[in-house]
Each structure stands twice: as C-alpha cells, then as structure tokens.
Amino acid sequence: MMTKQESAARALATGQKGPVKGEAASQQTVTNLWQDAFYRLTRNRAAVVGLVLIVALILVAVFADRIAPMYYTDGDSVLNNAVPLWLTKVMPGHMEKYAQISDLYPFGADYLGRDLLSRVIYGTRVSLPVGFVGAMTALLIGLIYGSVSGYYGGKVDDVMMRIVDIMYAFPTMLLIILMMAFFKSSFGGAAAPGTLAYEVNRINDVVDRIMGLDSGGMLFIFIGIGLTAWMGIARLARGQILSLKEKEFILASRMIGARDGRIIWRHILPNIIGPILVQITLAIPSYIETEVFLSFIGLGVDPPTPSWGSMISEGANTLRSYPHQVLLPALLLAVTMFAFNFLGDGLRDALDPRMRGTK
Amino acid sequence: MTRYIIRRLLWTIPVLLFISIITFALVHAVPGGPFDKEKARPAEIQANLLKHYGLDQPLWKQYTDYIGITRNPSGKYAGILQWDFGPSIAQRSRTVNEIFSAHLPVSATLGLVALLLAVGLGVPLGIIAALKQNSIWDYLSMAIAIVGVSVPAVVIGPLMILVFALLLGWFPVAGWGSLRYVVLPAVTLGLGSSAIIARLTRASMLQVIREDYIRTARAKGLSEKAIIVRHALKNAFIPVATVLGPMFAALVTGTFVVEQIFAIPGMGKYFITSITNRDYPVVMGTTLLYAVFLVAANLLVDITYAFLDPRIQYE
Numbered sequence: 001m002m003t004k005q006e007s008a009a010r011a012l013a014t015g016q017k018g019p020v021k022g023e024a025a026s027q028q029t030v031t032n033l034w035q036d037a038f039y040r041l042t043r044n045r046a047a048v049v050g051l052v053l054i055v056a057l058i059l060v061a062v063f064a065d066r067i068a069p070m071y072y073t074d075g076d077s078v079l080n081n082a083v084p085l086w087l088t089k090v091m092p093g094h095m096e097k098y099a100q101i102s103d104l105y106p107f108g109a110d111y112l113g114r115d116l117l118s119r120v121i122y123g124t125r126v127s128l129p130v131g132f133v134g135a136m137t138a139l140l141i142g143l144i145y146g147s148v149s150g151y152y153g154g155k156v157d158d159v160m161m162r163i164v165d166i167m168y169a170f171p172t173m174l175l176i177i178l179m180m181a182f183f184k185s186s187f188g189g190a191a192a193p194g195t196l197a198y199e200v201n202r203i204n205d206v207v208d209r210i211m212g213l214d215s216g217g218m219l220f221i222f223i224g225i226g227l228t229a230w231m232g233i234a235r236l237a238r239g240q241i242l243s244l245k246e247k248e249f250i251l252a253s254r255m256i257g258a259r260d261g262r263i264i265w266r267h268i269l270p271n272i273i274g275p276i277l278v279q280i281t282l283a284i285p286s287y288i289e290t291e292v293f294l295s296f297i298g299l300g301v302d303p304p305t306p307s308w309g310s311m312i313s314e315g316a317n318t319l320r321s322y323p324h325q326v327l328l329p330a331l332l333l334a335v336t337m338f339a340f341n342f343l344g345d346g347l348r349d350a351l352d353p354r355m356r357g358t359k
Numbered sequence: 360m361t362r363y364i365i366r367r368l369l370w371t372i373p374v375l376l377f378i379s380i381i382t383f384a385l386v387h388a389v390p391g392g393p394f395d396k397e398k399a400r401p402a403e404i405q406a407n408l409l410k411h412y413g414l415d416q417p418l419w420k421q422y423t424d425y426i427g428i429t430r431n432p433s434g435k436y437a438g439i440l441q442w443d444f445g446p447s448i449a450q451r452s453r454t455v456n457e458i459f460s461a462h463l464p465v466s467a468t469l470g471l472v473a474l475l476l477a478v479g480l481g482v483p484l485g486i487i488a489a490l491k492q493n494s495i496w497d498y499l500s501m502a503i504a505i506v507g508v509s510v511p512a513v514v515i516g517p518l519m520i521l522v523f524a525l526l527l528g529w530f531p532v533a534g535w536g537s538l539r540y541v542v543l544p545a546v547t548l549g550l551g552s553s554a555i556i557a558r559l560t561r562a563s564m565l566q567v568i569r570e571d572y573i574r575t576a577r578a579k580g581l582s583e584k585a586i587i588v589r590h591a592l593k594n595a596f597i598p599v600a601t602v603l604g605p606m607f608a609a610l611v612t613g614t615f616v617v618e619q620i621f622a623i624p625g626m627g628k629y630f631i632t633s634i635t636n637r638d639y640p641v642v643m644g645t646t647l648l649y650a651v652f653l654v655a656a657n658l659l660v661d662i663t664y665a666f667l668d669p670r671i672q673y674e
Contacts, residue, residue, distance in 0.1 A: 092526040170381065171649055174630070181634050182389045289511045296513055296616060297631050312513050316620050319517055320532060323525055326517040337509040345505070 037274075040350040047346020053339035061124035064212065068118035069106070073214075073304045075114030081322050082109040091324050099322065107328050110314060119306035120328045125211050126295075126307045127288050127336060130221060134287030135280045137226030142233025143276065147264060149234070150241030161238065164231050176224050176290065180299040183220035216305035221294065225287050236279055240272040274351035282344035285337045292333060308333045360665065367661070371654045375647065382646045383422050386639055393448040393637040412448055414639075425643060439647070445640035449633070455644040458629060463648075465535060466618070466625035470610035472545040477552035477606070482599065484553070485560025486592070492565065500557060507554025516547045516620035533622040544621040548614055552606050556599055564595040593667050600667065604660040608652035612645070 041047050060067060082102040088095040102109070107117045149160040187200045204219040211218050244250065245268065253267055294300035295309030303310065308329040315326025394400070394408050409415045413424060413432050423429040425445065427438020437443045444455035484500040491497055523543060524532040530543050567573065568591050576586045615627035626645065633641035 092521065166377070170378065171646065171653075174382070174646055174649075175385075177631060177634050178385045178389060182385075185390045285509065289513075292511065292513055293616065296619075299631075299635075309513065312517065313619075316517050319520055320525075323521050327521070330514040330517055334510045334514045337511065338505070341505060341509045 037347075037350040041346050044346040044349060046342040047350075050339040050342030050344075050346065053335060054343060057124055057128060057336060057339070060121060061128050061212075064121050064125055068115075068121040070115045070118040072114065072119050072122040072306050074118070075109065075112050077113045079104065079109050079113040080111050081318070081325075082113065083322065083324060084108060087324050091327075093321075093323060095322065095324075108322070108324050110311070110325060111318065114304075116311075116325060116328050119311060120308070120332055122213070123306045123308045123311065123329065123332070125213055126216065126218070126301055126305065127291060127333070129211050129218065130225060130291040131284040131288045131340070133222045134225040134229050134290075135284050137222070138229040138233050138283065138287075139276070139280055140230075141226070142230035143237050145230065146234035146237025147241055147268070150238035151245060151260070151264060151268070153242070153245075157238070161235075164234055167231050172228050173293075176228050176294070177297075177299060179224045179227065180220065180294055183217075183224065184299065187220070213305050216301045218301065221291055221300060224294075225290055228290075229283065229287060232283065233276060233279060236276060237272060240275060241268055244268055244271055278344060278348040278351055281340060281347050284344075285340045288333075288336060288340075360662075364658070364662065367658050371651075371658075374654060375650055378650045379426070379643065379647055380422070382643060383418075383425070383639075386634065386637070386642045387418060389634075389637065391637055393639065395637075412446065425640070444644040447633075447638055447641050449636040449638040449641070455640050458641065459626075459644065459648065462624060462626045462629065463612075465623060466627060467611045469541060469544055469548065469617075469623065469625060470607075470612070470614075472541055473548035473552065474603075474607055474610050476545055476549035477556055478603070480549070481553035481556025482560050482596075484557040485599075486564055486587070486595075488557070488561040489564035489568065489595075490587070497561075501561070504554040504557040504561075507550045507552075508558070510551075512547050512551060512614065512616050513620075515550055516544070516617055519543045519547055520620070533620070535623045540621075540623075544617050544623060547620075548610060548617050552610070555602060555606075559599050559602060560595060563598045564591065567591050567595045570594075597664060597667055600660050600663055604656040605653060607656040608649060612649045612652055 041051075065071075079100060079102050082100040082105055083095050084103045084105060084107070085096075085101055087108055088099065088101070105115045105117065107115075107120075110116055110119065145160065145164075149157045187197045187204070192198060200219075204217060207219040207222070208214065208216045250263060250267055253263055258266075291300055291307065292309035292312070295307035296313045298310075298313075300309055301307040311329035312326055312333070315322075315329065318325055392409075392414070393412075394405060399405075400408075406415070410432070413421060416424065416432065420429065423438075424431040425438050427436050427440035427443070429436075431437055437445075442456070444459070447453045447455055447458060450458075481504075484503065488497040488500040488504075520532055520543065523529050531540055534540055573586060573590055576590050581590075612626055612630075615631050617623070618625040618627040626648075629641055630645050630649075632638070633645060
C-alpha cells in the first residue's frame with residue numbers, strides 16, 4: 001500500500017504521469033519538503049483519519065460546555081448507577097433486574113448519579129491538554145538541551161548526557177509518582193495567603209480555568225509529565241545535531257561568517273525538525289496514558305474533575321454489576337490513542353525517507 | 360567474557376547505591392510521615408512510634424542503618440547487607456521480606472507468562488510481516504500491532520473482562536488461583552509488549568534480509584528455512600533483546616493497573632500504596648527490587664548479544 005502511495009505521490013510531485021519506474025524516479029527533485037510531506041500525509045488514509053479524529057476531539061474539548069448535556073458535577077444521587085433501557089439489552093448480565101432504569105442519561109450515570117457522557121466529554125479537557133502541554137514542554141526542554149549538548153560537544157556534551165543517563169536509569173513511573181505525592185501533600189488543600197503553597201495554588205487555579213475546569217490540579221500534572229518527558233527528545237536532538245554539524249553545508253555557512261545562533265536556527269533545526277516532530281507526535285499518547293495512569297491510582301486530577309483514568313478506575317470497580325460504566329471512557333481513550341498513533345506513523349512515513357516502508 | 364561479566368556485576372554496586380540514595384532522599388522529601396493521621400495522637404505516643412521505627416534518627420543514620428553498615432538503635436546490624444529489608448510501617452505485623460515472599464511469586468508468574476506470550480506472539484508476527492512485506496499478512500499483523508501499541512492496559516483489561524468473562528464466561532472475572540485465572544491478565548499485560556516486539560522484529564528483519572551475508576547464504580543454496588532461522592533471525596533479534604530487558608523487569612515486578620483490575624495479590628500494589636502511606640522501608644525495598652531486576656535483565660541481554668552476533672565482543 002505504502003509503496004503504491006509513495007510512487008503516486010512522487011509521480012504527482014515530479015509532474016510525472018503514470019507509474020514511476022525504478023529508483024531513478026525518486027532521485028528527481030520535488031518542489032518543497034513540507035509540501036511533499038503534506039501531500040504524502042494526505043494520501044495516507046489512516047493518518048488522515050487520525051488527524052480528523054484529533055481535530056474533532058479538540059473541538060469537543062473547546063465546546064465541551066455546549067455539547068455536554070450537563071455539567072460534570074451535576075447529578076442526582078437518587079439516580080446513582082442508573083442505566084438507560086437500551087444499554088441493559090446490549091450489555092452482558094441482567095442489569096434490568098437490579099439497576100435503576102432511567103433514560104435521562106444517554107449512557108447511564110456513575111455511582112453519584114452524574115451523567116457519564118457529560119463527564120467523558122469534559123474529560124477531553126484533561127486528556128488533550130496533558131498530551132499537548134507534555135509535548136510542548138518535552139519539545140522545549142528537550143530540543144534546547146539536546147541542541148546545546150550536541151552543538152557544543154566535548155565536555156559540555158559529556159556532562160549533559162551523563163545527567164540524562166542518570167535520569168534514564170531511574171524508574172520513570174516511580175519518579176512521577178513521588179513527584180505527584182510531593183505536589184499533592186505540599187500544595188494540596190487550603191493554605192494561608194502569603195505562603196508559597198498559596199501562590200502555587202493560585203497559579204494552579206489560573207491553569208485550571210484556562211483549561212475550562214473548576215478544579216483539577218492540572219498544573220501539577222503538567223509539571224510532573226514535563227519534567228519526566230524531555231529526555232528522549234534531548235537524546236534524539238543531540239544525535240541528529242552531532243551528525244549534522246560535521247556536514248559541508250554547515251562548514252560553508254560558517255565560512256561565510258554565520259553566527260552560532262543563525263546556524264542552529266536556519267540550517268540545523270529545519271533539518272532535524274522532521275524526526276523530532278514524529279517522535280513528539282508518537283509520544284503524545286504516552287503522556288495521555290501517564291495522566292490516565294496517575295488518575296487511575298488516585299494521584300492525577302482532583303475529584304470531582306473527570307479524567308478518563310479515574311472514570312475507568314471507578315468503572316472497573318463496578319465492572320461486575322454495572323459493566324457499562326467502564327466502556328465509554330475506555331473506548332474514547334482508545335480512539336484518542338489510535339488517532340495520535342495513526343498520525344504519528346503517517347508523519348514518519350511522510351517526513352522521514354529512511355524509515356519509509358519499514359514502519 | 361568472564362572478566363566482562365565480573366566488571367558489569369561490580370558496576371551494579373554503584374548503580375544500586377545511587378538509586379537507593381536518590382529514592383531515599385526523594386521519599387523523605389515528600390512532606391508528611393507514616394504516622395500522620397487525621398486524628399492527632401498524643402505527642403508521647405507519636406514520639407515513641409517514631410523511635411520504635413528509628414525515624415527519630417538523623418536521615419543519614421537512617422540510611423546507613425537501612426543499608427546495614429551502622430548499628431541500628433537496638434544495637435544490631437540489620438539492613439540490606441544482612442538481607443533484612445526492614446518492617447512495613449503501614450502493615451504493622453509484616454516485614455518487607457515477608458511481603459516479598461508472599462507477593463513476588465504471584466507477580467513473577469504473571470509477568471513471565473505475559474513475557475512468554477509477548478515474545479511468542481510478537482516475534483512470529485514480526486517475521487511474517489517482514490517476509491511477506493506489503494502483503495495482506497503484513498497489514499494484518501501490523502494492524503494487530505498498532506492495536507497493541509495504542510490501547511493501554513487500562514482499556515484492554517476491563518474490555519477483556521467484559522467480553523471473555525462476563526459475556527462469554529470462558530474465564531473467571533478476577534482473582535488468583537488456578538491457570539484459568541492467569542489467562543486474561545497475562546494477555547492484557549502481554550499484548551502491549553507483543554505489539555512493540557512485533558514492530559521491532561519486523562523493522563530489524565527487513566533490514567537484515569537485505570544484508571550481504573543473507574545473499575551469500577542464498578547463493579550457497581541453503582534452504583529458505585535455514586536462512587531465516589539460522590542467519591536472519593539471530594541477527595534480527597538483537598534490537599528485540601534490547602527492549603526485553605526493561606520489559607522483563609517491569610512485567611515481573613508487577614504492574615499495578617492489571618493487578619488492580621483483576622484483583623491479583625501481586626507486588627504492583629505496594630509500589631503505589633507504600634508511597635502514599637509514606638511506608639519508607641517498602642518504598643525502598645520495592646524500588647531496589649525493581650532496580651535489581653532491571654540491572655540483571657540488562658546484563659543478561661548484553662550477554663545474549665555476544666551469542667546472537669559473534670561480531671560483538673566484550674573485553
């Protein structure tokens with residue numbers, strides 16, 4: 001499939017009609033790397049599906065308060081674990097014998113009688129920002145760290161890379177759990193004005209409000225994921241720069257008097273941004289998964305803010321009696337992961353010629 | 360080779376020391392202690408409790424006591440060097456050693472089954488996909504792989520229970536006991552790993568079958584089976600072996616999510632509850648256990664390199 005698409009892409013990019021014959025065709029110049037890559041991406045059906053899904057999820061997150069039938073804290077505790085009639089027919093077991101039947105909620109209610117659908121919709125405001133902010137921080141720290149380390153090389157590189165090695169030797173999950181426990185007990189709860197905890201909490205409130213949530217402790221999740229996520233990018237950027245900086249065109253640019261900043265910005269970054277973009281896109285699911293894991297173990301978002309992780313955890317607890325509760329958050333999480341993985345794979349095929357066809 | 364192994368083994372000492380110091384510092388840096396409860400205890404009782412567990416000592420002394428190179432307050436050497444991982448503070452009647460011997464076998468069994476499944480499923484899928492590149496088999500196995508990579512255990516676990524336990528009734532919903540209890544959690548655990556292995560195997564297999572020595576083997580007139588098994592697979596397995604190391608450590612020491620969903624009495628729980636309970640000896644013990652498994656697995660991987668590829672030599 002891939003090769004057919006590629007040759008079609010090449011044929012179009014090179015203005016050729018009909019099938020491309022042999023490798024010689026790939027030697028012909030194309031208009032522009034990004035146009036070429038974008039064209040190849042749009043020819044990859046899975047990647048396009050991924051992209052469409054991601055855009056849809058972003059829209060859901062932005063307009064959550066318009067789409068969701070209720071607010072995420074609204075509920076009627078009388079109707080706890082209520083199930084609509086149609087769900088009792090498709091789910092295993094005999095829920096209709098003991099569960100409360102109520103068609104008020106399209107996908108049922110949780111143990112506090114809150115609408116599951118609304119909570120899942122608001123959950124996008126947790127998961128997507130976590131993915132994107134994780135990617136941004138990883139990109140920012142990792143790229144700068146890796147670029148400096150790779151470009152200056154020598155002793156600087158040695159020291160900087162040993163630090164990364166040490167961070168790698170440490171179990172990441174343990175680090176992030178410890179960090180979240182630290183944040184929760186240092187900054188959780190009320191604090192007197194004037195103290196550090198008070199100020200941190202105020203920043204956190206602002207972050208939560210930007211995300212469109214009334215509570216959640218999103219700042220701490222961002223910090224926790226950001227601090228543990230940059231090492232991979234740093235290594236990748238360093239490796240790429242190490243091999244690039246010896247190339248002739250960098251030397252040529254230096255000969256005509258370009259300064260370090262210009263060389264990095266104009267000549268090195270455009271050459272390494274492809275693989276880094278790919279790695280970042282493929283890492284977004286892992287950031288989302290980290291948040292889900294943290295919320296699953298109760299160290300993620302603060303209740304009552306809905307996270308898919310905490311919803312899956314609650315749903316798993318009631319799996320025997322109310323098997324439907326786990327389904328919605330689990331499926332939405334799976335779809336999100338698929339979307340980012342599809343897009344990442346598509347980007348890699350489109351941007352990184354060496355990886356083409358190897359997946 | 361022997362010298363290399365000895366040197367690597369010696370290297371594990373500073374690595375483990377480093378990890379233990381960092382963990383110790385981090386877990387003590389988290390505010391709060393194991394005896395902070397909603398209802399405050401009288402100060403004398405609190406002081407006695409701290410004293411009983413040696414938590415009134417200066418931090419460095421607590422650390423050296425834990426390692427077992429200084430006498431603890433009761434005048435004995437009782438630390439890791441004496442194979443004493445200390446008491447669990449949250450579970451008053453148990454020691455960390457007892458927790459290990461009760462729960463590690465469960466996690467290890469589950470982890471090993473999951474790992475076998477991951478390799479047994481991932482490697483063949485990867486080989487088929489590579490040998491029949493761009494065929495329907497390639498797309499099919501890579502489709503399975505992308506499901507495994509994308510869908511986390513938090514999702515697969517409940518879905519497995521829904522379909523195979525509640526709907527079809529083939530396996531028990533949760534719990535631990537006979538072999539039937541192992542199947543669903545092991546599949547849940549192993550699926551993600553098998554997907555990673557399948558993709559890696561395919562990628563490295565595609566690279567290897569284009570090497571010169573494969574062409575030489577073909578030119579000699581060897582059978583296709585001999586070429587694949589004896590020449591290609593051995594080399595293609597090297598990148599796969601690299602990820603097996605950390606994978607093994609993570610799977611064997613327990614995965615919290617899967618053990619939680621399937622109500623399995625494994626180690627995973629202790630990784631997390633010990634931190635939220637500030638159960639210092641358990642945090643230290645579980646982390647060190649994980650680190651030991653990781654270091655050992657990585658060493659094993661490096662040794663297998665030499666067997667897989669004679670060009671790799673250690674001195």
